[in-house]
Amino acid sequence: MGITSNVWKLFVIRFFSSLIPAYVIERLYWEERGMTIQMVVYAEIIFAITIVVLEVPTGIMADKWGRKPMLTVSAIMGCCEFLILIYATEFWHFAIVVWLAAIGNSASSGAEDALLYESLSSRGKESSFEKVLGRLNALDIVSIMIAALCGSLLASRYGFEFNYWISLASASIALFLTLTLVEPVSDRGLDNGRPIPILAYVSASLRFFRNHPGIRIVVLSGMVAGAAINFIDEFWQTYLDRLGIPVIYFGMFSATIFLLRLPGNLLVSFLLGLFSYRSLLTGAIAVFAACFLYISLIKDYSSLLAIGMICLFAGMNEPLTAGYLHHRADSSMRATIGSFQSLGENAALTLTGIGFGYFSARLDIFGGFGFIAAVCCGFFIYFAFALNKVDRTSEGIASKDER
Template identity: 30%
Template sequence: MEKSKHNIVLIYSITILQSFIFAYVIERVFGESRGLTVLDMQYLLILYSVFSIIFEIPSGVLADVWKKKYTLALGLAFCFFEFFVSIFSYSFPMFSLAYFTAAVGGSLKSGTLEAILYETLKEQNKEACYVKISGRLKFIKYSVSGLAAIVGGIIADYFGYEVNYWLSLIGFPISIVLILYLYEPKRSVPSLKKIEIFSMYTHLKKGLSITWNNHHLRNVIFVSAVVGAVLYGQLHEMSMLIYPEQGIAVKYFGLVSLGITIISAFSGLFANRMKDMIKNPFLSVLFFVIPSLSIFIFGSVYKWWGVIFLMVAIGILEAITLVYSGFLQDESPDELRVTISSVSSFVHNAISIVIGLIFGYYAQLFTIHVSFQVLGTILFILILIQSYLFMKEKQKRKHITQTS
């Protein structure tokens, strides 16, 4: 029990260190300064998604049949090289290499720390606290990210963009050391004595079978994938390219980022309340309507206050991702937890490619403003699909209850 409590403290510490990244606030303008166009950036995001699709599920299986903390530490090592390679990138091929290392690192990390947290809480019979603890972690993550964004914006304005990337390397070695001290609960320790390709294939086949046959789990994965593609693939990644057209100078990017991180942080605390509210059909639809309209308005405004609508959309979608992460953990068996999380990430990356191509196409053909309007429309379509799936599943469960 003492080791489990120790784990929570370590997870908090690792989250803080991983959030203290100075480069994120100027990532897109850094790319522009090195000669990348908006379409180039979309191609890089698509390459990231393609690489992630290739490595995502094998990485999840590796985490389940190996030690999760070793897989997580290896992922952070690749993320270190993402920023290191970026410093020396002056062409599309070099940036592609940086995104390759980022994709491998992200795949190795995907769902791993969350699985360790859930199983740590489960050992204490506190798995119901997963969304609450995850919300606090998200609050900490975005609070630290906001501080890093303010400092990063000032550093970039006075010393140039490259310095931010050098400073961002510091936290990774420390995080890796802390990860190696994590305790893995007995239920999550692999039963395999060694990693065998055939065993990994059998493990993967079982995970895919459970995912496909669980209708609720499939619905959770679909909604999570679309929300994640919109939120992390576009809103967080591409929104800064619209700031200059709204009259926001680079030195104020940090303040805008702080506003986004503050509302994202508090959305993590709100997620625990949303967990029960989102089961109501009306509220569920409302939680998607508001961000859809907000994204559309953000893409239609040429004034600085347009970012307020961006913040509203991000805040609600961040809370939704936490709630659905909890649904995913609840539906996943311990021995397949990271594998199923990787299946979810696989679907997310596949959808990210489609949405990224659509976004880049409209930005190239029209303007980036139009791209955000289209993005809001895509999310609105999700409402219709999600509502249909919800009602269909509800009717099916009702029928099963009546016949039994």
């Protein structure tokens, strides 16, 4: 089957990589093992800083040595995480886990999209990248929903640790399948494959973004939106607890907020036929700003609808920004350039995480979300001015058909 089998294998790998019932009770399990909310924030900062340091080097490695080796490293890290968590009892155990998770995330962030794009390109189907990536993300969401619904039931019957053994088994299956991927045939690196210093890759990537202001603003919007949605993913359990919602409903809520991301992922290609990248991104940022403000001020069940709206628009964020970038990136540096987006997102996550932790400590979780609302509002204003400036250049933010 060769390279043509990569696409369906990526679907299966993503399914098992996300079939992690441990996530639905993660905060409760960590608390049971002695992790306070402040410790969790410290762990998140370790995660983000590690990604900022490793993101670009791993992207360069993916471009020089291949996509498959980096995806394999990511899968191995995933297995190690759950093995350690089963026995974790101290903060440094959890710190090692988030460090390994960051390594795995960095290794796969640019490599997976690059492998998918080049596998499609080998069949002359690169124009369907957004559609396939959207479906891949949709399967990801379905897997997360199954894990959430089953995880809450399994944890209530067999205890929290049982979920981590199942998660380890699922991660091991993903590792085995990753080893069966076929590396796409393409030119590696700059200068006809001769060894190139890291600085050459970095300078070439920065030059790419500098020469393409449209790409720069689209990727920046993805960074801010990705950082913002992370706080929903990480702290919705705390938010529901403050509203007095029983833990028994957590699995259902987790499944719901991921279900709401399905339409955006599945319909992003269709939406690009109706609206421009500019319209979709502007609308998403506006919704983020308004809804984060709402959940920070309104402390009742109606705020759950605002969280739902955030997740609904978040669904189209990744395939939209990734598609815009990959259609315009060169194959020899596709993973490296893609890694810059993840690097920026985690840099944004680190900076906003400091503010989120500060205001959460003083005004509880509602103050933390209020800070995220202020960040989104500020970026919306900047985005509007930046779009007008880009439109005066030769590179506006085009629709899909104009790429």
